[in-house]
Amino acid sequence: MRLTLDPRLFQSAAPAVDEEGRHRPVGYWQETVPVAPGAPLAERLRCDVAIVGAGFTGLSTAYHLKKYKPDLDVVVLEAGVAGHGASGRNGGFVMPLIGWDLLYTVQKLGEEAAGAAYRLMYRAVAHVKRVVADHGIDCDLEATGYLLLNTCEARERRARRELEAAHRLGFDHEWLEGAALAEHIRSDCFRSGVFDPHPCVVNPAKLVRGMKALVESLGVRVYERTPLLELEGGKPVCLRTESGEVRARQALLALNGYGGALGFMPSRVLPVHTYIVLTEPLRAEQLDAVGWGKRRTSLESARNFIHYFRLTADNRILFGGEDATMYYGGRYYDRDEKVFRALKDRFHEYFPALRGVRFTHEWGGVLGVSLDMFPTFGQQDNIFHAGAYSGHGVALSNYAGAILAPRMLRAAGVTDAEEPEPENPFFYGRRPAWLGADPVRYLGVQAYRYLLRAQDRLQGA
Numbered sequence: 001m002r003l004t005l006d007p008r009l010f011q012s013a014a015p016a017v018d019e020e021g022r023h024r025p026v027g028y029w030q031e032t033v034p035v036a037p038g039a040p041l042a043e044r045l046r047c048d049v050a051i052v053g054a055g056f057t058g059l060s061t062a063y064h065l066k067k068y069k070p071d072l073d074v075v076v077l078e079a080g081v082a083g084h085g086a087s088g089r090n091g092g093f094v095m096p097l098i099g100w101d102l103l104y105t106v107q108k109l110g111e112e113a114a115g116a117a118y119r120l121m122y123r124a125v126a127h128v129k130r131v132v133a134d135h136g137i138d139c140d141l142e143a144t145g146y147l148l149l150n151t152c153e154a155r156e157r158r159a160r161r162e163l164e165a166a167h168r169l170g171f172d173h174e175w176l177e178g179a180a181l182a183e184h185i186r187s188d189c190f191r192s193g194v195f196d197p198h199p200c201v202v203n204p205a206k207l208v209r210g211m212k213a214l215v216e217s218l219g220v221r222v223y224e225r226t227p228l229l230e231l232e233g234g235k236p237v238c239l240r241t242e243s244g245e246v247r248a249r250q251a252l253l254a255l256n257g258y259g260g261a262l263g264f265m266p267s268r269v270l271p272v273h274t275y276i277v278l279t280e281p282l283r284a285e286q287l288d289a290v291g292w293g294k295r296r297t298s299l300e301s302a303r304n305f306i307h308y309f310r311l312t313a314d315n316r317i318l319f320g321g322e323d324a325t326m327y328y329g330g331r332y333y334d335r336d337e338k339v340f341r342a343l344k345d346r347f348h349e350y351f352p353a354l355r356g357v358r359f360t361h362e363w364g365g366v367l368g369v370s371l372d373m374f375p376t377f378g379q380q381d382n383i384f385h386a387g388a389y390s391g392h393g394v395a396l397s398n399y400a401g402a403i404l405a406p407r408m409l410r411a412a413g414v415t416d417a418e419e420p421e422p423e424n425p426f427f428y429g430r431r432p433a434w435l436g437a438d439p440v441r442y443l444g445v446q447a448y449r450y451l452l453r454a455q456d457r458l459q460g461a
Contacts, residue, residue: 001233001383003262010261013332016080017225023081026334027363028278028316029205030088037081038224041244047073047221049408050239050248052228054078055087056397057386058254059211061408063131064401066218069414074220075246077239079227079258083208086256089365090394091276091308091320092207093298094128095146095199096121097392099373102171103162108372113426115169120425124399125198131398132202137210139202140313144298146199147176149190152460155302159194172197185299186291189350201298201310204394211398228262233383249382250408256368256387256397260330267441268370268432269388271330275339275364276320277347278312279357287315289353303461304452307346316360319347324369324391326445329438334364367391370432377403377428384408388432403428 014026016037023035049065051058054076062074082088098121099105106114132141150156159175166173176184177192184195216222223244230240236247253264260266287293298310307321322342327333340362348355370376370388375396377386384407386400403425435441 001231001380003228003231003264005227005229005262007227009329009331011331012334014334016084021225023084026084026365027089027276028312028318028361029092029203030083032203033083033206033209035081035083035209038222040225041077041223041241041246044245044247045075046236046247047075048248048412049074049250049252050237050246051076051252051254052231052239053085053254053256053258054082054208054212054222054224055085055254055256056208056211056394057256057400058252059208059215060398060401061252061254061386061404062215062220062401063211063218064405065408066215066220068405069409070218072414074215075248076215076220076222077226077228077241077246078222078224081224082212082222083205085258086365086367086393087208087397088205089276089363090204091310091318092202092204092394093146093199093308093310094125094202094395095392096125096196096395098375098396101162103158103165104373106165109426111165111169117426118169118171121395122198124395125200127399127402128202128395129200132207135210135214137207137214139204139207139210141200141202142296142313143200144296144310145195145197147184147193147195147297147299148302149185149193149299150302151189151191153191154459155461156192159192159302163194182291184291184295184297187350195297199298202394203313207398231262233381235382237383250412251383252404252408253383253385254387254400255385256389256393257366258332259368259385259387261332264385265376265432266330267435267437269368269376270326270370270435270445271332271366272369273325273327273333273336273364273366274320274391275322275336275343276318276362277340277343277359278319278361279317279354280360282315282317282354282357286354286357287311290351301461303456303459305456307350317347317354317357319343322346324367324449326442328442332366335362336364339364367393371435372433374430374432375427376430376432377425378430379407379411382411
Protein backbone atom coordinates (compact mmCIF):
# COMPACT_ATOMS: atom_id res chain seq x y z
CA MET A 1 0.00 0.00 0.00
CA ARG A 2 1.24 3.46 -0.87
CA LEU A 3 -0.71 6.62 -0.04
CA THR A 4 0.07 10.26 -0.81
CA LEU A 5 -1.67 13.38 0.50
CA ASP A 6 -3.41 15.74 -1.93
CA PRO A 7 -3.43 19.06 -0.01
CA ARG A 8 -5.51 20.81 -2.70
CA LEU A 9 -8.66 19.15 -1.36
CA PHE A 10 -8.41 21.23 1.85
CA GLN A 11 -8.16 24.64 0.22
CA SER A 12 -11.79 25.50 1.09
CA ALA A 13 -11.60 24.18 4.65
CA ALA A 14 -10.47 26.18 7.66
CA PRO A 15 -6.97 25.31 8.95
CA ALA A 16 -6.81 24.10 12.52
CA VAL A 17 -4.25 26.69 13.63
CA ASP A 18 -3.43 30.22 12.57
CA GLU A 19 -0.03 31.52 11.51
CA GLU A 20 0.96 32.03 15.14
CA GLY A 21 0.10 28.46 16.09
CA ARG A 22 -3.19 29.20 17.87
CA HIS A 23 -6.19 26.95 17.45
CA ARG A 24 -8.94 28.26 15.17
CA PRO A 25 -12.27 26.83 16.34
CA VAL A 26 -14.85 25.72 13.79
CA GLY A 27 -18.29 25.89 15.33
CA TYR A 28 -19.64 26.15 18.83
CA TRP A 29 -18.32 22.94 20.36
CA GLN A 30 -14.69 23.84 19.72
CA GLU A 31 -15.21 27.20 21.42
CA THR A 32 -16.20 25.49 24.68
CA VAL A 33 -12.87 23.80 25.35
CA PRO A 34 -9.43 25.47 25.50
CA VAL A 35 -6.95 24.02 23.03
CA ALA A 36 -3.20 24.59 23.09
CA PRO A 37 -2.02 22.88 19.88
CA GLY A 38 0.68 20.32 20.56
CA ALA A 39 4.07 20.25 18.95
CA PRO A 40 4.42 18.64 15.52
CA LEU A 41 6.63 15.64 14.90
CA ALA A 42 10.16 16.87 14.21
CA GLU A 43 12.26 13.69 14.34
CA ARG A 44 12.58 10.17 13.06
CA LEU A 45 11.27 7.53 15.43
CA ARG A 46 10.18 3.92 15.69
CA CYS A 47 7.18 2.54 17.52
CA ASP A 48 4.95 -0.49 17.78
CA VAL A 49 1.78 1.16 16.44
CA ALA A 50 1.33 4.39 14.49
CA ILE A 51 -2.21 5.79 14.34
CA VAL A 52 -3.17 8.37 11.74
CA GLY A 53 -5.94 10.60 13.04
CA ALA A 54 -6.61 11.86 16.58
CA GLY A 55 -10.38 11.62 16.42
CA PHE A 56 -12.57 9.20 18.33
CA THR A 57 -11.43 6.13 16.37
CA GLY A 58 -7.72 6.80 16.73
CA LEU A 59 -7.87 7.78 20.38
CA SER A 60 -10.18 4.88 21.29
CA THR A 61 -7.76 2.44 19.71
CA ALA A 62 -4.78 4.04 21.42
CA TYR A 63 -6.65 3.78 24.73
CA HIS A 64 -7.48 0.10 24.32
CA LEU A 65 -4.00 -0.84 23.10
CA LYS A 66 -2.43 0.71 26.20
CA LYS A 67 -5.14 -0.74 28.43
CA TYR A 68 -4.45 -4.26 27.18
CA LYS A 69 -0.67 -3.89 26.74
CA PRO A 70 0.66 -0.97 28.84
CA ASP A 71 4.23 -1.24 27.56
CA LEU A 72 3.20 -0.93 23.90
CA ASP A 73 4.72 2.10 22.18
CA VAL A 74 1.87 3.96 20.46
CA VAL A 75 2.21 7.15 18.40
CA VAL A 76 -0.70 9.22 17.04
CA LEU A 77 -0.26 11.64 14.13
CA GLU A 78 -2.89 14.37 13.73
CA ALA A 79 -2.96 16.79 10.81
CA GLY A 80 -4.57 19.59 12.82
CA VAL A 81 -5.46 19.25 16.48
CA ALA A 82 -7.39 16.45 18.14
CA GLY A 83 -11.07 17.15 17.62
CA HIS A 84 -10.73 19.68 14.81
CA GLY A 85 -12.35 17.27 12.34
CA ALA A 86 -15.60 15.33 12.52
CA SER A 87 -15.09 14.15 16.11
CA GLY A 88 -15.24 17.75 17.34
CA ARG A 89 -17.98 19.03 15.00
CA ASN A 90 -20.78 16.46 15.06
CA GLY A 91 -24.14 16.73 16.78
CA GLY A 92 -22.95 14.72 19.77
CA PHE A 93 -25.60 11.98 19.50
CA VAL A 94 -24.41 8.74 21.13
CA MET A 95 -26.85 6.29 19.58
CA PRO A 96 -27.04 2.70 18.28
CA LEU A 97 -28.10 3.44 14.70
CA ILE A 98 -26.31 1.51 11.97
CA GLY A 99 -27.29 1.46 8.30
CA TRP A 100 -30.26 3.59 7.29
CA ASP A 101 -32.31 2.23 10.20
CA LEU A 102 -33.14 -1.02 11.98
CA LEU A 103 -35.68 -2.14 9.38
CA TYR A 104 -33.17 -1.60 6.57
CA THR A 105 -30.53 -3.55 8.50
CA VAL A 106 -32.95 -6.44 9.02
CA GLN A 107 -33.75 -6.43 5.30
CA LYS A 108 -30.05 -6.47 4.38
CA LEU A 109 -28.67 -8.85 7.00
CA GLY A 110 -31.61 -10.86 8.27
CA GLU A 111 -33.05 -10.62 11.76
CA GLU A 112 -30.39 -12.65 13.56
CA ALA A 113 -27.43 -10.68 12.15
CA ALA A 114 -29.26 -7.37 12.46
CA GLY A 115 -30.02 -8.11 16.09
CA ALA A 116 -26.36 -8.90 16.73
CA ALA A 117 -25.30 -5.69 15.01
CA TYR A 118 -27.64 -3.55 17.08
CA ARG A 119 -26.71 -5.29 20.32
CA LEU A 120 -23.09 -4.44 19.53
CA MET A 121 -24.13 -0.83 18.96
CA TYR A 122 -25.92 -0.72 22.31
CA ARG A 123 -22.71 -2.00 23.89
CA ALA A 124 -20.96 0.88 22.15
CA VAL A 125 -23.39 3.38 23.69
CA ALA A 126 -22.87 1.85 27.14
CA HIS A 127 -19.11 1.88 26.58
CA VAL A 128 -19.07 5.65 26.03
CA LYS A 129 -21.02 6.20 29.24
CA ARG A 130 -18.67 3.88 31.15
CA VAL A 131 -15.41 5.45 29.89
CA VAL A 132 -16.69 8.94 30.65
CA ALA A 133 -17.70 7.89 34.17
CA ASP A 134 -14.62 5.80 34.93
CA HIS A 135 -12.17 8.52 33.89
CA GLY A 136 -14.15 11.58 34.92
CA ILE A 137 -14.20 13.11 31.45
CA ASP A 138 -16.07 16.42 31.54
CA CYS A 139 -18.09 16.34 28.30
CA ASP A 140 -21.63 17.36 29.35
CA LEU A 141 -22.92 13.82 28.92
CA GLU A 142 -26.69 13.80 29.32
CA ALA A 143 -28.94 10.72 29.20
CA THR A 144 -31.71 12.14 27.01
CA GLY A 145 -32.93 9.13 25.06
CA TYR A 146 -33.66 9.49 21.36
CA LEU A 147 -36.97 10.11 19.59
CA LEU A 148 -37.42 9.49 15.85
CA LEU A 149 -40.24 11.74 14.65
CA ASN A 150 -42.66 10.98 11.84
CA THR A 151 -43.94 13.89 9.78
CA CYS A 152 -46.01 11.99 7.20
CA GLU A 153 -48.19 8.89 6.84
CA ALA A 154 -45.65 6.96 4.74
CA ARG A 155 -42.98 7.33 7.41
CA GLU A 156 -45.43 6.32 10.10
CA ARG A 157 -46.14 3.06 8.31
CA ARG A 158 -42.43 2.32 8.04
CA ALA A 159 -41.85 3.30 11.67
CA ARG A 160 -44.52 0.85 12.84
CA ARG A 161 -42.87 -1.99 10.90
CA GLU A 162 -39.52 -1.03 12.38
CA LEU A 163 -41.02 -0.96 15.88
CA GLU A 164 -42.38 -4.48 15.35
CA ALA A 165 -38.93 -5.65 14.27
CA ALA A 166 -37.34 -3.98 17.31
CA HIS A 167 -39.74 -5.75 19.66
CA ARG A 168 -39.10 -9.12 17.98
CA LEU A 169 -35.39 -8.57 18.58
CA GLY A 170 -35.95 -7.71 22.24
CA PHE A 171 -35.40 -3.93 22.12
CA ASP A 172 -37.54 -1.68 24.32
CA HIS A 173 -38.55 0.98 21.79
CA GLU A 174 -41.83 2.78 22.49
CA TRP A 175 -44.47 4.24 20.15
CA LEU A 176 -45.51 7.81 21.07
CA GLU A 177 -48.34 9.95 19.78
CA GLY A 178 -50.79 12.51 21.11
CA ALA A 179 -50.23 13.48 24.74
CA ALA A 180 -47.36 10.98 25.10
CA LEU A 181 -45.51 12.63 22.22
CA ALA A 182 -46.21 16.10 23.62
CA GLU A 183 -44.38 15.08 26.80
CA HIS A 184 -41.19 15.15 24.69
CA ILE A 185 -41.82 17.79 22.01
CA ARG A 186 -44.70 19.82 20.59
CA SER A 187 -45.08 20.84 16.95
CA ASP A 188 -47.91 20.52 14.45
CA CYS A 189 -45.34 18.95 12.07
CA PHE A 190 -44.83 15.85 14.19
CA ARG A 191 -47.49 13.12 13.99
CA SER A 192 -45.86 10.40 16.08
CA GLY A 193 -42.50 8.98 17.04
CA VAL A 194 -40.50 5.99 18.24
CA PHE A 195 -38.59 6.50 21.49
CA ASP A 196 -35.40 4.70 22.51
CA PRO A 197 -34.48 5.41 26.16
CA HIS A 198 -30.81 4.39 25.99
CA PRO A 199 -28.95 6.98 23.82
CA CYS A 200 -27.27 10.01 25.32
CA VAL A 201 -25.66 13.21 24.08
CA VAL A 202 -22.24 14.74 24.69
CA ASN A 203 -20.25 17.81 23.84
CA PRO A 204 -18.07 16.03 21.27
CA ALA A 205 -15.18 18.49 21.37
CA LYS A 206 -14.90 18.10 25.14
CA LEU A 207 -15.05 14.32 24.79
CA VAL A 208 -12.32 14.10 22.17
CA ARG A 209 -10.01 16.46 24.06
CA GLY A 210 -10.69 14.44 27.21
CA MET A 211 -9.77 11.26 25.35
CA LYS A 212 -6.55 12.88 24.14
CA ALA A 213 -5.59 13.77 27.72
CA LEU A 214 -6.47 10.25 28.83
CA VAL A 215 -4.30 8.44 26.27
CA GLU A 216 -1.40 10.82 26.92
CA SER A 217 -1.65 9.96 30.62
CA LEU A 218 -1.19 6.32 29.57
CA GLY A 219 2.00 7.12 27.69
CA VAL A 220 0.72 7.61 24.13
CA ARG A 221 2.61 10.24 22.14
CA VAL A 222 0.21 12.50 20.22
CA TYR A 223 1.74 14.80 17.60
CA GLU A 224 -0.60 17.55 16.44
CA ARG A 225 -0.04 19.84 13.45
CA THR A 226 1.51 16.82 11.71
CA PRO A 227 -0.18 15.98 8.39
CA LEU A 228 0.76 12.61 6.96
CA LEU A 229 2.29 13.30 3.57
CA GLU A 230 3.06 9.75 2.51
CA LEU A 231 2.55 6.22 3.76
CA GLU A 232 4.47 3.26 2.40
CA GLY A 233 3.43 -0.22 3.40
CA GLY A 234 5.92 -2.82 4.48
CA LYS A 235 7.52 -4.22 7.58
CA PRO A 236 7.84 -1.71 9.09
CA VAL A 237 5.22 0.71 7.75
CA CYS A 238 6.85 4.04 6.90
CA LEU A 239 4.92 7.26 7.56
CA ARG A 240 6.49 10.51 6.36
CA THR A 241 5.53 13.97 7.54
CA GLU A 242 6.89 17.42 6.74
CA SER A 243 9.56 17.33 9.42
CA GLY A 244 9.68 13.74 10.58
CA GLU A 245 9.20 10.08 9.91
CA VAL A 246 7.69 7.16 11.82
CA ARG A 247 8.49 3.49 11.25
CA ALA A 248 5.96 1.23 12.89
CA ARG A 249 5.28 -2.47 13.17
CA GLN A 250 1.60 -1.70 12.56
CA ALA A 251 -0.45 1.29 11.45
CA LEU A 252 -4.09 2.29 11.82
CA LEU A 253 -5.80 4.64 9.37
CA ALA A 254 -8.44 6.38 11.49
CA LEU A 255 -9.47 8.77 8.73
CA ASN A 256 -13.20 8.27 8.09
CA GLY A 257 -14.23 11.00 5.59
CA TYR A 258 -10.68 12.27 5.14
CA GLY A 259 -9.28 9.05 3.68
CA GLY A 260 -9.84 10.18 0.10
CA ALA A 261 -7.33 13.00 0.53
CA LEU A 262 -4.65 10.33 1.02
CA GLY A 263 -6.02 8.14 -1.76
CA PHE A 264 -7.45 5.58 0.67
CA MET A 265 -10.74 4.08 -0.57
CA PRO A 266 -11.69 7.28 -2.46
CA SER A 267 -14.36 5.47 -4.46
CA ARG A 268 -15.71 3.44 -1.54
CA VAL A 269 -15.86 5.86 1.43
CA LEU A 270 -17.25 9.18 0.23
CA PRO A 271 -16.62 12.58 1.90
CA VAL A 272 -20.22 13.71 2.39
CA HIS A 273 -20.88 16.96 4.24
CA THR A 274 -23.46 17.84 6.87
CA TYR A 275 -24.17 21.30 8.29
CA ILE A 276 -25.47 22.69 11.58
CA VAL A 277 -27.01 25.92 12.83
CA LEU A 278 -27.17 26.81 16.54
CA THR A 279 -29.43 29.20 18.41
CA GLU A 280 -28.73 31.52 21.27
CA PRO A 281 -29.53 30.10 24.74
CA LEU A 282 -33.28 29.78 25.18
CA ARG A 283 -35.26 30.94 28.18
CA ALA A 284 -37.39 28.48 30.14
CA GLU A 285 -40.63 29.86 28.70
CA GLN A 286 -39.31 29.44 25.15
CA LEU A 287 -38.47 25.79 25.81
CA ASP A 288 -41.90 25.28 27.38
CA ALA A 289 -43.52 26.72 24.25
CA VAL A 290 -42.24 23.76 22.20
CA GLY A 291 -42.52 21.15 24.94
CA TRP A 292 -38.80 20.89 25.65
CA GLY A 293 -39.01 22.39 29.13
CA LYS A 294 -39.15 19.15 31.13
CA ARG A 295 -37.79 16.26 29.04
CA ARG A 296 -34.70 17.18 27.08
CA THR A 297 -35.10 14.38 24.55
CA SER A 298 -32.79 14.33 21.53
CA LEU A 299 -34.71 14.30 18.25
CA GLU A 300 -34.46 13.28 14.62
CA SER A 301 -36.94 13.47 11.75
CA ALA A 302 -37.73 10.29 9.83
CA ARG A 303 -36.82 11.09 6.22
CA ASN A 304 -33.98 10.38 3.80
CA PHE A 305 -32.38 13.77 4.43
CA ILE A 306 -32.83 13.81 8.15
CA HIS A 307 -32.94 16.70 10.57
CA TYR A 308 -31.27 16.12 13.92
CA PHE A 309 -31.83 18.47 16.82
CA ARG A 310 -31.00 18.59 20.51
CA LEU A 311 -30.36 20.92 23.41
CA THR A 312 -26.89 21.90 24.56
CA ALA A 313 -25.93 22.17 28.20
CA ASP A 314 -26.72 25.91 28.12
CA ASN A 315 -30.11 25.39 26.40
CA ARG A 316 -29.21 26.28 22.84
CA ILE A 317 -30.91 24.30 20.08
CA LEU A 318 -28.55 22.56 17.70
CA PHE A 319 -30.32 21.91 14.39
CA GLY A 320 -28.59 20.04 11.57
CA GLY A 321 -29.09 18.00 8.44
CA GLU A 322 -31.46 18.96 5.59
CA ASP A 323 -28.96 17.90 2.92
CA ALA A 324 -25.90 15.71 2.43
CA THR A 325 -23.45 17.06 -0.10
CA MET A 326 -20.38 15.63 -1.79
CA TYR A 327 -18.32 18.19 -3.67
CA TYR A 328 -16.60 17.51 -6.94
CA GLY A 329 -13.18 15.92 -6.62
CA GLY A 330 -13.72 15.08 -2.95
CA ARG A 331 -13.04 18.63 -1.75
CA TYR A 332 -13.82 19.74 1.81
CA TYR A 333 -15.97 22.74 2.74
CA ASP A 334 -16.79 24.04 6.23
CA ARG A 335 -19.63 26.27 5.05
CA ASP A 336 -22.56 26.09 2.66
CA GLU A 337 -24.73 29.20 2.80
CA LYS A 338 -27.58 27.57 0.87
CA VAL A 339 -27.84 24.74 3.40
CA PHE A 340 -27.62 27.17 6.33
CA ARG A 341 -30.61 29.12 4.93
CA ALA A 342 -32.57 25.92 4.34
CA LEU A 343 -31.89 24.74 7.89
CA LYS A 344 -33.19 27.98 9.38
CA ASP A 345 -36.30 27.84 7.21
CA ARG A 346 -36.98 24.27 8.33
CA PHE A 347 -36.37 25.19 11.97
CA HIS A 348 -39.04 27.89 11.72
CA GLU A 349 -41.40 25.46 9.99
CA TYR A 350 -41.03 23.00 12.86
CA PHE A 351 -41.09 25.64 15.61
CA PRO A 352 -43.03 28.79 14.56
CA ALA A 353 -43.23 29.78 18.24
CA LEU A 354 -39.45 30.33 18.16
CA ARG A 355 -39.37 32.57 15.09
CA GLY A 356 -37.70 35.40 17.00
CA VAL A 357 -34.83 33.26 18.26
CA ARG A 358 -31.40 34.37 17.06
CA PHE A 359 -28.87 32.00 15.47
CA THR A 360 -25.31 32.49 16.71
CA HIS A 361 -23.28 29.75 14.98
CA GLU A 362 -23.11 27.93 11.65
CA TRP A 363 -20.63 25.23 10.74
CA GLY A 364 -20.17 22.03 8.81
CA GLY A 365 -17.99 18.98 8.50
CA VAL A 366 -17.39 15.84 6.55
CA LEU A 367 -18.73 12.32 7.10
CA GLY A 368 -17.30 9.10 5.73
CA VAL A 369 -20.24 7.48 3.94
CA SER A 370 -20.57 4.15 2.14
CA LEU A 371 -23.27 3.41 -0.41
CA ASP A 372 -25.21 1.11 1.92
CA MET A 373 -24.52 3.23 5.02
CA PHE A 374 -22.64 0.41 6.79
CA PRO A 375 -19.15 0.97 8.28
CA THR A 376 -15.96 -0.78 7.25
CA PHE A 377 -13.28 -2.14 9.59
CA GLY A 378 -10.43 -4.30 8.39
CA GLN A 379 -6.79 -4.78 7.60
CA GLN A 380 -4.35 -5.21 4.76
CA ASP A 381 -1.27 -6.96 6.08
CA ASN A 382 -0.14 -4.81 9.02
CA ILE A 383 -2.24 -1.74 8.12
CA PHE A 384 -5.66 -1.52 9.76
CA HIS A 385 -8.53 0.85 9.13
CA ALA A 386 -11.95 1.85 10.45
CA GLY A 387 -14.49 4.32 9.11
CA ALA A 388 -17.53 4.93 6.92
CA TYR A 389 -19.68 5.57 9.99
CA SER A 390 -22.15 7.34 7.69
CA GLY A 391 -23.16 10.00 10.19
CA HIS A 392 -23.80 7.66 13.13
CA GLY A 393 -20.28 7.26 14.41
CA VAL A 394 -20.00 8.80 17.86
CA ALA A 395 -20.80 5.55 19.68
CA LEU A 396 -19.09 3.13 17.31
CA SER A 397 -15.93 5.20 16.78
CA ASN A 398 -15.48 5.44 20.55
CA TYR A 399 -15.91 1.66 20.71
CA ALA A 400 -13.60 1.04 17.75
CA GLY A 401 -10.61 0.29 19.93
CA ALA A 402 -12.45 -2.54 21.67
CA ILE A 403 -12.87 -4.15 18.25
CA LEU A 404 -9.51 -3.27 16.70
CA ALA A 405 -7.00 -3.50 19.55
CA PRO A 406 -7.32 -7.27 20.23
CA ARG A 407 -7.00 -8.02 16.52
CA MET A 408 -3.99 -5.76 16.19
CA LEU A 409 -2.28 -7.38 19.16
CA ARG A 410 -2.90 -10.87 17.88
CA ALA A 411 -1.68 -9.93 14.40
CA ALA A 412 1.52 -8.60 16.00
CA GLY A 413 2.06 -11.87 17.83
CA VAL A 414 1.43 -10.35 21.25
CA THR A 415 0.29 -13.16 23.53
CA ASP A 416 0.73 -11.72 27.00
CA ALA A 417 -1.81 -8.91 26.72
CA GLU A 418 -4.86 -9.10 28.94
CA GLU A 419 -7.35 -8.44 26.15
CA PRO A 420 -10.82 -9.95 25.76
CA GLU A 421 -11.89 -12.04 22.81
CA PRO A 422 -12.39 -9.70 19.86
CA GLU A 423 -15.84 -8.82 18.66
CA ASN A 424 -16.83 -10.31 15.34
CA PRO A 425 -19.05 -7.65 13.75
CA PHE A 426 -20.39 -8.19 10.26
CA PHE A 427 -18.57 -5.11 9.00
CA TYR A 428 -15.07 -6.37 9.86
CA GLY A 429 -13.28 -7.20 6.62
CA ARG A 430 -16.11 -5.67 4.61
CA ARG A 431 -15.23 -3.47 1.62
CA PRO A 432 -17.91 -0.97 0.64
CA ALA A 433 -19.19 -0.91 -2.93
CA TRP A 434 -16.91 0.67 -5.54
CA LEU A 435 -18.48 3.77 -7.10
CA GLY A 436 -15.99 4.58 -9.85
CA ALA A 437 -13.91 7.68 -10.40
CA ASP A 438 -14.97 11.27 -11.07
CA PRO A 439 -16.87 12.49 -12.99
CA VAL A 440 -18.92 9.27 -12.97
CA ARG A 441 -18.77 9.00 -9.17
CA TYR A 442 -19.82 12.61 -8.65
CA LEU A 443 -22.68 12.43 -11.16
CA GLY A 444 -23.88 9.14 -9.70
CA VAL A 445 -23.98 10.58 -6.18
CA GLN A 446 -25.88 13.65 -7.38
CA ALA A 447 -28.43 11.46 -9.14
CA TYR A 448 -28.86 9.38 -5.97
CA ARG A 449 -29.34 12.55 -3.92
CA TYR A 450 -32.00 13.72 -6.37
CA LEU A 451 -33.93 10.45 -6.04
CA LEU A 452 -33.77 10.54 -2.24
CA ARG A 453 -34.93 14.15 -2.16
CA ALA A 454 -37.74 13.40 -4.62
CA GLN A 455 -38.94 10.59 -2.36
CA ASP A 456 -38.98 12.94 0.65
CA ARG A 457 -41.05 15.46 -1.33
CA LEU A 458 -43.51 12.86 -2.61
CA GLN A 459 -44.03 11.49 0.89
CA GLY A 460 -44.45 14.96 2.37
CA ALA A 461 -41.66 14.24 4.83
